[in-house]
Amino acid sequence: MPCIFCLVATEKANAVRVYEDDDIVIFRDHRPAGRIHLLAIPRQHIESVVDLTATDVLMLEAMKEQALAAVAKLMPDVDPATIQMGFHKRPFVLVGHLHMHILHQPFSKLRALLYSDRFPWYVSVDRKIAKLRAKLGGVGSNDDGDREIAPAEASVAAPAQE
Numbered sequence: 001m002p003c004i005f006c007l008v009a010t011e012k013a014n015a016v017r018v019y020e021d022d023d024i025v026i027f028r029d030h031r032p033a034g035r036i037h038l039l040a041i042p043r044q045h046i047e048s049v050v051d052l053t054a055t056d057v058l059m060l061e062a063m064k065e066q067a068l069a070a071v072a073k074l075m076p077d078v079d080p081a082t083i084q085m086g087f088h089k090r091p092f093v094l095v096g097h098l099h100m101h102i103l104h105q106p107f108s109k110l111r112a113l114l115y116s117d118r119f120p121w122y123v124s125v126d127r128k129i130a131k132l133r134a135k136l137g138g139v140g141s142n143d144d145g146d147r148e149i150a151p152a153e154a155s156v157a158a159p160a161q162e
Contacts, residue, residue, distance in 0.1 A: 005097035009043040019070045024063055026070050026102070033115070035105035036075060036083075040067050046098040049087035049123055054136040057129055060100075064125050067102045078104055084115050086124040100125055 007013035008025060015027035018038060029037040040063045046052065052060070068080050084103045103115050117124040 003045060003095070003097045005041050005095055005099060006045050009041060018074060019066050021066070023059065024066055026066060029101070032107075033101075033111045034103045034107055036071055036078065036103065038067065038070060038102040040085075040100040040102060042098055047096050048098060049089060049128060052098070052128065052132060054132045057132045057136065060125055060129050060132070063100050064129070067100065071102065071104065075104075084124070085126075086115065086117060086122055087128065088114075089121050089123065 004013055008015045008027065015025075015030075017025060017027045019026040023043055024040060025043060026038055026040045029039050042059055042063070046056075064085060067085055068083065071078055071083055072080070082104055085100055087098070087100055101115060113119065114122070116122060117127060
């Protein structure tokens with residue numbers, strides 16, 4: 001079965017697009033977890049956040065910049081500092097195509113935890129950019145902590161439901 005986000009990127013699947021250029025598409029999540037919930041994807045198929053390399057820093061920075069611009073266009077009253085942006089890691093990834101969540105005001109405490117950089121299943125875009133920039137500069141180890149999570153670890157690490 002083809003990747004659904006590759007189909008969105010090539011306009012072969014429907015999505016409510018809020019921004020697109022030659023490299024990035026930003027669209028509304030069809031199951032929003034907050035007042036604003038958008039997804040930003042690269043047109044190029046990249047499987048996961050753990051597959052990113054230091055050469056992807058500029059793409060991530062562009063995704064972040066365009067995401068903030070899209071939110072400002074949709075809701076000018078929203079403070080950019082309140083926008084959460086980041087990526088889930090397996091087994092919390094439902095679509096195997098890199099996608100950055102852009103979220104404002106989660107609907108519940110449980111949903112807020114699922115998009116929190118405090119847990120191993122999620123990494124903020126800022127943290128990922130910093131790690132990749134450190135690798136570019138030769139700073140830090142090769143193990144940046146962005147490995148996928150084994151299902152057994154996820155079941156132990158997952159927060160209790162509300």
